[in-house]
Amino acid sequence: MDEVLNSTLLSAVRDRLDYLDALVGKADETSKSVLADTVITQMTGAWRELLAAHELDDRGRCRVCSPRRLFGRAACTVWRTAHRRLITDSAERPAAGRHHYRCRPGTF
Numbered sequence: 001m002d003e004v005l006n007s008t009l010l011s012a013v014r015d016r017l018d019y020l021d022a023l024v025g026k027a028d029e030t031s032k033s034v035l036a037d038t039v040i041t042q043m044t045g046a047w048r049e050l051l052a053a054h055e056l057d058d059r060g061r062c063r064v065c066s067p068r069r070l071f072g073r074a075a076c077t078v079w080r081t082a083h084r085r086l087i088t089d090s091a092e093r094p095a096a097g098r099h100h101y102r103c104r105p106g107t108f
């Protein structure tokens with residue numbers, strides 16, 4: 001049952017992202033503006049919830065990505081991805097450009 005639920009959930013999220021990517025690529029400027037009004041809030045909310053789930057402790061350790069039982073410290077991939085996608089890529093990306101997929105999710 002969990003596998004079916006997880007599969008449905010993953011599929012729904014991926015389909016939504018594909019839909020939004022397609023809209024950004026094909027929509028006129030008015031539609032993009034309307035889309036931005038709703039989707040930006042959804043995306044910032046999603047990022048905040050995800051980052052809260054990966055909150056770093058006072059030693060800079062994420063309890064999800066680097067549990068205490070493991071020796072050493074693994075960098076939190078969520079915070080690294082957030083920094084790359086929201087800060088680094090934004091600085092390099094033209095303001096009105098299309099998405100570019102130089103970096104694929106899960107690769108650093």
Ligand SMILES: [Zn+2]
Pocket residue numbers: 054062063064065066075076077078079
């Ligand atoms: Zn983490």
